[in-house]
Amino acid sequence: MNIVHVGGGAVHPAVTSREAILAVSRESIMKKGWTALNIRSVAAACGISVGSVYNYFGSKSGLVAATVESIWGDIFRLPEQGEGFEDFLSCIRWIYGRIGWGNQTYPGFFALHAMRFWGEDKAEAKRLMARTWQHMQERLKAVLEGDRQVRPDAFDETFTRDQFVELVFSMILAALLRESDGQAAALEVIRRAIY
Template sequence: MNKNVTSRQELIDTAMEIARTEGIHKVNIRNIARKCSISVGVLYNYFPNKTELIFAVVNSFWADVIQNLSGMVPQSTCFPQFVSQYYAMINEQLSEFEKDWLTQLETMPPEDKKRGRELEDQCFQVLLDVLRKALHRDTSISESVWSEEYTQEEFLQFVFHHLIVLLHAGHKNCDFFEKTLRKILY
């Protein structure tokens, strides 16, 4: 157990692997220390408690999603088609984890949930920006679709909210939602 850990990232990567293969409920200080062949005390130098470790795992997960989405080459400028591609990519990455890992995170104490929601909101703003750019790329959408009562921003919030609902519900795709977006936009 005298191995030197090369980085905090190595610990996060190990935690991510445990979350993928065994479920997020198996991510804990002892399991990671054992897998990295280090003492528990060394791990506490990087993460003062399990909650900090879980936040690091979740943050790393969303950073990976954002990186993959940012590098995604749209198959077309069609916004509804992009939404399907976007959904498929996020859903694929979520499927690497135990299905109910998002639900397991809901069992955190209230003060940790608050912090978790703040981190989640930061990630979600970046994800919304990806959708915003895709919406602006679609020149087939008539400007007459938008008004003071029906803004692009509210529409984007609606789209994002429903994608999250579909992900939580475990839908394999968002085909019907894509059709709905086509009806609204064109």
């Protein structure tokens, strides 16, 4: 492992993996905002050459897109104690709690990150975002299917579990984009619809 001396005499190990570069990128956004995220500053913070960053990310847009996906993963990483939730409502409470944490940890992320993708790699950014959102919806479906408190007649062929999850996910996305809570209303809609 290489050791790098950073201003002020601090000693940090040189970063040599994709995951470590993404961790440095997330930290840069937390501390300095989106404008601080560029290949040169990330390379310097990692203690590696600019070319080394390009070995993992083909362009600045690629680094930004991967960082955004990484931030989504950081915000919505499941608790270490296990992936199970007591019921669907507890999962939704957890998601809204993570939205609050994400707004504090990555100010402006939810409202502003999409604007970063208006450049050359917009298609890749959309693909990564769609993958992240698909994973979140799949987890919501799994939690809903495991919730034994759901009324037996809550779903049928005209109102399916998949449609319900899409609706709930739309409410979550609206709260993200507005950077508003909306939790109480969402929980009440869910409670009335399926319990």
